[in-house]
Amino acid sequence: MTPSPYAAARARIDSLLQRPGRVILGLVGAPGGGKSTLAARLATDYPEQALVVPMDGFHLANCELKRLDRAGRKGAPDTFDAPGFVSLLQRIRNQAQEIVYAPLFAREIEEPIAGAIPVLPERKLIIVEGNYLLCDGPWAPVRHYLDESWFVATDEVQRNAWLEARHVHFGRTIEEARHWIAVTDAPNAQIILQTRDKADWSYIPEPIPTAG
Incomplete structure (x- = not known):
């Protein structure tokens, strides 16, 4: 019998945890992909071993997005502060x-909060999740710090x-939500989907059953 996607993920985690020292796992995928x-x-x-560090904490603040005239393309x-994110990964990798x-990133206020996640040195597995972990440009150094990357491949x-x-x-109307998906989330998804082949493994979630 073929194991479920999550059972396969657990097996890969168990294998990663056999490695000496800290392990950094990157979870990549399009917005809303899980x-x-x-x-x-x-x-x-x-x-006792794992801690999640989201890339979303490196969203630029709303006031800075407004100054840059990028508020309408947030995400x-x-x-994002890509170099700041890379610096954090370097510190996590070299942590003593x-x-x-x-x-x-606090969705209730749509702003990042500094210093909110304590990464303790005894945590062996750091799970980094975010959209652009496998992108080029200022994001390219991220791959240097990942021991393994998984692409979470959920259908559109x-x-x-x-x-x-x-x-x-989080407060938008249905119409506002659909507009944001069309003008922001969907274009971002196209950028992210192009990086799928760079991942070490694709995690395909089981579909949610529908009624009828």
Whole structure:
């Protein structure tokens, strides 16, 4: 019997944890594809070893996006502090005994919060999740710090359904959510999907059953 996608993911984690020293796993995928869900599930299943560090903590603040006239494309590759993210990965890779603090993106206020995630030196598995981990340009150095990268490959229909629900949950109307998906999330997804072949493995979530 073929193992479920999540069972296969667990098997790969178990193999990674046999390596000496710290392991950094990158989870990549288009917006709404389930990266955060997978990362959280893995962290729950490996509570003493794993910690999630999201790339979203490196969103530029809304005031800076406004200054750059990029507020309407928030989430595009150039609306993040990519060099800052690379510097964090370098610190996590070379961590000794000090605590390394990572930022968190708070969707309730649509702003990053500095120093919200303490990366403790005893955590062996750091799960980094984000859209642009396999992109070129200022993101290219990220791959140097990943021991393994997985592409979370969710089909477009499911991604858009999850995105719409998320946008509505955090305050947008249905119409606003669909507009944002069309003008921002969808173009970003096309950039990310082009990086799939760079990943070490593709994780294809099981489809959610529909009624009827």
